[in-house]
Amino acid sequence: MQTSGFQRARSAEHKQQRRDEMLDAARKLATDRGVRAVTMTDIATEVGVHKSAVLRYFETREAVFLELATEGWREWIAACVPAVHASGADPAKVARAIADTLVERPLFCDLLAHAPMNLERGVSVEAVREFKLATFGHIDRFVEAVTTVLPSLTDADAHELVSAVNAFASTLWQITHPTDAVAELYRTDPQIGHAVGEFGPNLRQQTETFILGLLARRG
Incomplete structure (x- = not known):
């Protein structure tokens, strides 16, 4: 009421x-x-x-959170792009700039997993279209920043990178933030306790490894 x-x-x-x-x-x-x-x-x-x-x-609960996901993309890119530009041509620093700006946005990392799994499935087609167009605009800024500081990478490489980072962040966030019951299981069972890990260090390492792989592919 x-x-x-x-x-x-x-x-x-x-x-x-x-x-x-x-x-x-x-x-x-x-x-x-x-x-x-x-x-x-x-x-x-x-x-x-x-x-x-x-x-x-x-229109739905999913519409609320899809709007927050759109907001999250805007805020992350606004922080990530200048951080990437400030990192110079050092792949490790580029990776840290990308990862750290995600670590600072836990809700966005959580939303990254839910967007394709259920948020986009619980709204109108037009709402999905608006979300995708907004996201693509932010990704274009990411691509421009990455290819500027790492000029041997192509636009296609940078698109692969943002897609991979999206997948890393969304998956790692869910793994490293289990329910209270599962967290207690990890704490008390030494056979599986190692499976959780830490979100930030793992995200930085996976992002750097992926960037180094892209650079190696370009020779």
Whole structure:
């Protein structure tokens, strides 16, 4: 049930404010609990409205998080590109620039795994199209930065790199952030305890290895 103080937004400005409040709530909840654990009802409760009020602004739960994924791409690229440019032509520093700017964005890393698995499957085709077009624009900036500092790499190489880093970050994030029950299993069972690892160091190592492989292929 809606809280007694809730009033439906009427003006465009108030509607945008209400929408932003819902995104802020989803962002906070997903950061605290993980994307998988947050429901539309949770978002509504955090804002102080009925679930039906959230549905006036977002077609599904997945639409909320797909918008946060779009935001995540924008913010990561805004940080990653200057860091790559500042790294010079050192592959290890380029890898660290890419990996560290991802490590600083845990929610984005979580969203990277959910986007293809379920977010894109729970929204309209037009919403997926908008998400892809926005993402491709950010990737173009990444490609330009990488090929500038590592000129022996082609645009195709840089596209392979961002695809690989996406896969590394999304998979490693899920592996290194298990549920509490599974985390306890890792802590108490020496036979499998080594399987978790640390997110940041593993991401840096895999990113650097991939860049070195691309450079070796180019000779």
